[in-house]
Amino acid sequence: MASRLGTQLGEWHATGGVAASLADRIRMLLLDGRITVGERLPSERALAAELGRSRATIARAYELLESRGYATREHGSGTRAALPTQRIQRPEAAGDGVIDFTIASVGSAPGxxxxxxxxxxxxxxxxxxxxxxxxxxxxxxxxxxxxxxxxxxxxxxxxxxxxxxxxxxxxxxxxxxxxxxxxxxxxxxxxxxxxxxxxxxxxxxxxxxxxxxxxxxxxxxxxxxxxxxxxxxxxxxxxxxxxxxxxxxxxxxxxxxxxxxxxxxxxxxxxxxxxxxxxxxxxxxxxxxxxxxxxxxxxxxxxxxxxxxxxxxxxxxxxxxxxxxxxxxxxxxxxxxxxxxxxxxxxxxxxxxxxxxxxxxALLARARERLSAGRAAVAAGLAAHLPQVAMPRVPGGLAAWVDLGGPWSTALSLAARDRGLLLPPGPRFAPSGVLDRFARIPITWEPEVTADAMARLGGAWRALHAGELPDTTRLAASAVV
Structure with a gap:
């Protein structure tokens, strides 16, 4: 029987070192709420059999999680998901230019x-x-x-x-x-x-x-x-x-x-x-x-x-x-x-x-104007910084659901956080952890903020495809709006 973690991993594929990539994915599952703090993870042997990987690879992934504070391991109790007590930077406390793309909501109406x-x-x-x-x-x-x-x-x-x-x-x-x-x-x-x-x-x-x-x-x-x-x-x-x-x-x-x-x-x-x-x-x-x-x-x-x-x-x-x-x-x-x-x-x-x-x-006219400008800014940002990624047709609503062309959403989200951009990974929007080839990009922000965010996303995209691993010591826990 598939474990809950195995189900949540969904379409996971290694984007670099297998153990490091697996540890990154489990960490993201924890940070966006799909795995809960304190939840017991499968044994090394069981997860290795489920994923078709060696037990040594699973052991190394668990070691990486433990070394960074995202897991605890006790003899007789197995491995449990955890959060580091000092290393989570929450977006609402970040005053250093963090852009929070987990939020897809227009600002307050002028009136x-x-x-x-x-x-x-x-x-x-x-x-x-x-x-x-x-x-x-x-x-x-x-x-x-x-x-x-x-x-x-x-x-x-x-x-x-x-x-x-x-x-x-x-x-x-x-x-x-x-x-x-x-x-x-x-x-x-x-x-x-x-x-x-x-x-x-x-x-x-x-x-x-x-x-x-x-x-x-x-x-x-x-x-x-x-x-x-x-x-x-x-x-x-x-x-x-x-x-x-x-x-x-x-x-x-x-x-x-x-x-x-x-x-x-x-x-x-x-x-x-x-x-x-x-x-x-x-x-x-x-x-x-x-x-x-x-x-x-x-x-x-x-x-x-x-x-x-x-x-x-x-x-x-x-x-x-x-x-x-x-x-x-x-x-x-x-x-x-x-x-x-x-x-x-x-x-x-x-x-x-x-x-x-x-x-x-007047309220709807103002929202339409903001969304139209935001849509244009996202399209321009994709064309300038991620030319391999096509802008879908967005006739309205809050966001563009962008097909990245491969299962890179979680890794891209991690890399984007290193650049001060909080972007929820595609699997956060799925009941069972799939959809890692998609990312939700809001069209609700001011064009100048969106332009900055898309430049950061482009930097994360280039680093990811150059084989650079994201810095996983500054991950943020956040909701999706």
Missing amino acids: MHAATVRALDRLAGLLGTPGYSLDGLPQLRERIAARYTARGLPTSPEQIVVTSGAMHALTVVLAAFGERGRAALVEQPSFPHAMDALRRTGHRLLPTPVTPAAPDAAPSTGGGDAGGWDAAHLIDTLRSQRPALAYLIADFHNPTGATMPELERARLAAVARTTGTLLVVDETCAELDIDRGWTPRPFAAHGPAILLGSMSKIAWGGLRIGWIRAEGAQVARLLAARPSIDLGTPLLEQCIAIELLDDMD
Whole structure:
């Protein structure tokens, strides 16, 4: 039986010395959360047999991990993953020019300060209330519902539950509808923290592939994209495995940027109804359109689905406002489960969101302008510094899912960190540690920051292909946003 470490290693191939390359890969698995601190690693003999390597190679890799503080070895207890106590440089504490490409989120909207000032007047009218808001302020739920209606999905305020961001929304959904021990279908790649949440609630992940559009693919007209979902695999997995739920990102998929065609949504909704699968559709990127050329309706317009939304990607990541759109009976279950997590979203942030939603057109126009400039900067950076790597078509969303042409993403991520660039490796976005030939490059940063970052990435690329090993003593632990 394959070990968890062997499964997470996935498509690992040595990029230099075999033992050093293996140690680097295990270290990255630990730093991006796929292997946990304290987790027992397979024995030298077992891992050697699983990987088809010599026991001496595995022993040397474990020795390298131990010498750098990333493993502890005790007689009778085996080898366990660890973190060095003094050598982890966290990006939020790095004031020396580190660029954090683990973050794919636009900066705060220009009107954020003015909206906050106006929101204080709204808050003043609420100070005589208890201050708890389990489902959200009525005025905010009205505006969110109206937005869904305008996009082609009639929605009432009673169908909205306001949360503290989309990840909090998913947590509430899983508290109400999760089924420990059951399967959950997820896309591959997908948003890492959503997969972590599903695992934490005891779900077994079933991956279904999503591929990026080719660099020269024609813009979609709504009848299908080049790349995107493998519809046959998706439907067959639903029918054969009958998962309890499916977590999907159907609009500007994170990280590939694909959008699911309308007919595919309708078919998926129909099949999910027959298999008893709850569809949980993350729409945090749904309105981040640059030049897609068509606008699909929200997923639930095609059949039953719980929708997750957020202000973070269109206004500011520091504004922790999200929501759930569900049917009446589902809302009741969500509100029954929520008090075990929290007792409501902060009122001031809800008041700010009300002000911002009243000027949604300007908010989206500003996001489109930023994303367009960021996309151009990434494309220019690839052409200048990584000419062997093609820019995929990115009609909107948060990032470019770049095919590196070989299983180099983890090694490139390590080398980039040596140059002050934090870039999550492709396998972080996969349920089982594959996709090491891909990297997610955000299009959300200012062009001048992106230009600097791409120059650093180019330096890492050249060093990697010249056979230089990355300096693994300054690795950073970070989330992926």
